[in-house]
Amino acid sequence: MMRTRPLKVALLGCGVVGSEVARIMTTHADDLAARIGAPVELAGVAVRRPDRVRAGIDPALVTTDATALVKRGDIDVVIEVIGGIEPARTLITTAFEHGASVVSANKALLAQDGAALHAAAAEQGRDLYYEAAVAGAIPLIRPLRESLAGDKVNRVLGIVNGTTNFILDKMDSTGAGYQEALDEATALGYAEADPTADVEGFDAAAKAAILAGIAFHTRVRLDDVHREGMTEVTAADFASARGMGCTIKLLAICERAVDGASVTARVHPAMIPLSHPLANVRGAYNAVFVESDAAGQLMFYGPGAGGAPTASAVLGDLVAVCRNKLGGAHGFGESAYAALPVSSMGEVVTRYHISLDVADKPGVLAQVATVFAEHGVSIDTVRQQGKDGEASLVVVTHRASDAALQGTVEALRTLDTVRGVASIMRVEGE
Amino acid sequence: MMRTRPLKVALLGCGVVGSEVARIMTTHADDLAARIGAPVELAGVAVRRPDRVRAGIDPALVTTDATALVKRGDIDVVIEVIGGIEPARTLITTAFEHGASVVSANKALLAQDGAALHAAAAEQGRDLYYEAAVAGAIPLIRPLRESLAGDKVNRVLGIVNGTTNFILDKMDSTGAGYQEALDEATALGYAEADPTADVEGFDAAAKAAILAGIAFHTRVRLDDVHREGMTEVTAADFASARGMGCTIKLLAICERAVDGASVTARVHPAMIPLSHPLANVRGAYNAVFVESDAAGQLMFYGPGAGGAPTASAVLGDLVAVCRNKLGGAHGFGESAYAALPVSSMGEVVTRYHISLDVADKPGVLAQVATVFAEHGVSIDTVRQQGKDGEASLVVVTHRASDAALQGTVEALRTLDTVRGVASIMRVEGE
Structure with a gap:
């Protein structure tokens, strides 16, 4: 089975996630080769600040010219962990044009331009995988798209943002107010200096768009997702929730209407009963509840962010894309055949x-x-x-x-x- | 993308699971066709008792001659939901020889003869998928094998038998003794008339063998799994457990030794802290905790048995196998390259x-x-x-x-x- 010519991987971005991807590619090289059927070789690493010391990465591989890297023509797989819309979008489409499949962790881009990126991948006959874009290490996109491919998903209900779950959990367990809990999250590194993307629900909304699209085989864009942040949740709200036997979580909810003819996607804080499995998801953990016709209620739980967990998801996709390449096969592309209207x-x-x-x-x-x-x-x-x-x-x-x-x-x-x-x-x- | 010639499916067994598979294949035919890229057609159903009324199944498709069905030569995929070792084993290898890939829910057979069946599939260039063999509807084999393909799994710790979890949960919540709880499980249909396979841990041990094999890329047979049943767990044990802040669960535990050089697999009742996510798995639900180097702690939760949930897993595999067939590709086969010794x-x-x-x-x-x-x-x-x-x-x-x-x-x-x-x-x- 094993071939000796390595598959070449270009890594775009070498921050928290990228450096873990590079580390694991090195330390687990033998396992990756055995599981893929060929060795994989890190052929280039595009970064913005080349002078930063990067432990374990050959300085000769480091470049600031990401475009030249994806245009090299000998790259089999591009791993995009830069984030944001540009230059990530152009780099990904350029990679497709120059022979590479892409593994991305870019939720914002996928939520905004998923359909166009899938079309570009299909046109060039490449794969586009992005398990890491939603809920970090938790296998979610693959189970939704493949394991439940013979089922009808009716609802996806999840905690998909670790920062806000940490804040709400802190408010719940200590009685702290929003600002106090946010300050602690910031001090501990769970919240960024500008926490807007998390606390206003933008991050969760991007994930909701991606999940709804896959679950309902329908294009759902970020703009289709109703979004309310959690900055106005108060200690008094938690007291009210407790009085009802509930707690408060920031939820991403994707639902098929009862008549099956439309879908909705939304992100907002909500009370959920303490008996619900999502009520017990603590700290920065994520969990997603999936309800389908035949399988019933499933839950997927794990770390929703962080360098190593996200790298785990990226590398799982890397193995799949490399195996596809060797086998002359292609993974799932976009599936939007149902084309259900997205209701407000x-x-x-x-x-x-x-x-x-x-x-x-x-x-x-x-x-x-x-x-x-x-x-x-x-x-x-x-x-x-x-x-x-x-x-x-x-x-x-x-x-x-x-x-x-x-x-x-x-x-x-x-x-x-x-x-x-x-x-x-x-x-x-x- | 869509081709019009249907892929032909033979269904072996039409009991609780098989009848659900047939039902969903009919009711979800359009969705399955869209997701596969071709229609799928139920081409034959092998049963033991042909006189039984089977709602929604064309009587002309029903046969008692399973061997003739798998030998027809025009069957693309055989779904085996008979269970047990023979005739399932011979039917599966015969199916491979006559051009079909196989989707199976047969944990006992996979745990005992998984290596030989994978070899037979590989020799004939067929797929062998069996998500439904472990923990019913819960996506577990695919996440372990594919999503975590770039990670190193160190531990799988799970509740993989719904009957015993129902009994233990009942003992925990009501103070009932083992026999009383078993009687209730039997009355409610959660336990079979002869509950041996469940309560003595045989069922869980088969699942542990399959999970350990996939998690550690090592052949683990049923005989390698240490097995203790839960018939001797008493109300006093639960009182002791509560005194320690624990409850009691029948666990399947697959572990890599600390030095990484060997693995173990075992099934036995154990105390676990009430704070552990598995402690809150109620009734007949299953849940599996996976610990890996990069992803950290993941949990997968859902219904571990039942006709519709198991059918959901079978149909997810059916879609994958059909897509492989159309794309000229093959899914993951056995991965046992690590060949770690299984310790006692x-x-x-x-x-x-x-x-x-x-x-x-x-x-x-x-x-x-x-x-x-x-x-x-x-x-x-x-x-x-x-x-x-x-x-x-x-x-x-x-x-x-x-x-x-x-x-x-x-x-x-x-x-x-x-x-x-x-x-x-x-x-x-x-």
């Missing part, structure tokens, strides 16, 4: 947990209940607490369209007796 | 929880402690409880070889002051 958030059916500050006088509950009824939203439970002329009203609804729920909240805000809407949070996973 | 149970390093009934008089603890010291086993904690001249001593050890621990227990039995060894259980997952 208003059509999502969900439940709301709403805290209102209200006047403590007779008739308020009746007024509030009337607003819910007028919008066709059925109330599950109401809890009323009052003192000194002030009162709070906590309403948990039954399932209704998000549009109806939003309309209800807007109408509540106009009531004289409602002094403010203290918090609104969706309830999921029941 | 004595070399496994683990911890023991030992309950002793002892005489309630001075010096007993000193005597007992001396025996542990003589065998080189270090004690973690001792708890002593006594009344009316009788006492119990609960010892939890530090990590030591199983041989040293067994030797310690044998020596304890010979002490005059030790009236009996009430229970011995290993402690895992810490």
Whole structure:
């Protein structure tokens, strides 16, 4: 089986992930060769700062000219771990044109331009693999695309951002507020100096787009994903959640409508019951729950980020792409045949947990209940607490369209007796 | 992409799993065709009892002559869901000889004859896929073999038998004894009339052999797996476990030795901390924890048995095998290049929880402690409880070889002051 001419690999980016990829390619060279059926050789490493010391990497391989590297023509596989849209996109398409397949960890690019990249790969007869783009080391894209290829996925519900899970877990376990928990995450290196991409849900939304696309065989772009960050979650929200036997997680949720005719994808904080497996996902771990017709409920759990875990996913893809190359085969390309419409958030059916500050006088509950009824939203439970002329009203609804729920909240805000809407949070996973 | 000539599938067995496979092939025909790139057609169904009514299956397809079906020569893929060694083994090799690739859910056969079957497949240039053989719907073989192909797996620790997990969960949550919990499992259809294969660990041992083989790229046969059933687990054991902040699970454990030079595989009941993700796996669910160098800790969770979940795994394999066939490619075959020696149970390093009934008089603890010291086993904690001249001593050890621990227990039995060894259980997952 083993051939002696090595497959040549170009590595674009040598940061936290890239340096781990290079390290493992060296230390596990014999195993990789045995599993692929040919040795793999690191043929070039493109970096921005060539003067940085890179342990274990032959300085002769290092270049700042990534374009020249992917154009060399003798490269079998390009590993792209630069991130961001450009120059990654152009480098990947150039790699395809010059004979290479690509393994990428680039969620932002895949979420934005996945269809075009898949088309470019198909046109040139190359592979495009990106297990590392979603939930780090957790095998998720391959199971969704291959293991469940004979099943019908109805729902993907996941914690796909480790930074926000660390913050929310900290708030839950210590009673800390958002800022305090974020500061700790930053100090420990779990959050970046500018945490926007994580805490505003952009990172999770990119992953949701990729997962929804694969799960539903439908193109879902980043713009199709409804996104709400978690910066406004308060210690009081966690107290409310606990009162309901819930905790709060930032969830990526991809759903097929009940009638099967459309899909939705969204990212927002939500209450989930403590009995749900996702409620127990601690710290910076990720986990994704998948519900399908035949398999039922599956969960995939593991480290969602970090150099070595992400490198593990990259190298699994490298083995697959190299094996395909040797066997003259191709892996799965884009599968978007179902082409289901992606509905807006208003059509999502969900439940709301709403805290209102209200006047403590007779008739308020009746007024509030009337607003819910007028919008066709059925109330599950109401809890009323009052003192000194002030009162709070906590309403948990039954399932209704998000549009109806939003309309209800807007109408509540106009009531004289409602002094403010203290918090609104969706309830999921029941 | 789509070709119109259908790929022909022969189904061997039409029981709980087979009937679900046939049903999904019919109801999801369009999706399967889109994902494969060609339609798939059920070309024959071999059964033992042809007179049984089979909803949705054309009676003209049903035959009792499985051999003739696999010899037809026009079959692209044979799905084997008969189970057992023969006639399944002969039918599979005959299928390979007559042009078909095989998807199987047969754990017993794969654990016993996996190497020979893989060799037969390779010789004829066919695929042999068997995701459904381990942990039902949970994608596990594909992630281990493909997603982690660039990583080094050190440990696989799993609940891979739903029947025993149901029984143990019931004992844990209700305080029921083994027999009572088994009776309930039988009444609810979770346990078979003869539960031996489940409760004595044979089923889990077969799965452990398959998982260890794939995880360590080494042939591991059923005979290599140390096996202890869970029929002797008592309500008292659960009380002891709770005292330690643990519960009890029947675990399949595949480990690489610390020096990396050998592997072990075993199935036995063990205490695991309540904080371990496997401790929260309820009812008949399965879950498998995988530890690797780069990815760290991953967990895969889902329904471990049942018609539809197992069919989901079978159909995922069917799609892969059909795609390979159309693309002229082959999937992963056996990977046993590492050929590590499989060590016996004595070399496994683990911890023991030992309950002793002892005489309630001075010096007993000193005597007992001396025996542990003589065998080189270090004690973690001792708890002593006594009344009316009788006492119990609960010892939890530090990590030591199983041989040293067994030797310690044998020596304890010979002490005059030790009236009996009430229970011995290993402690895992810490």
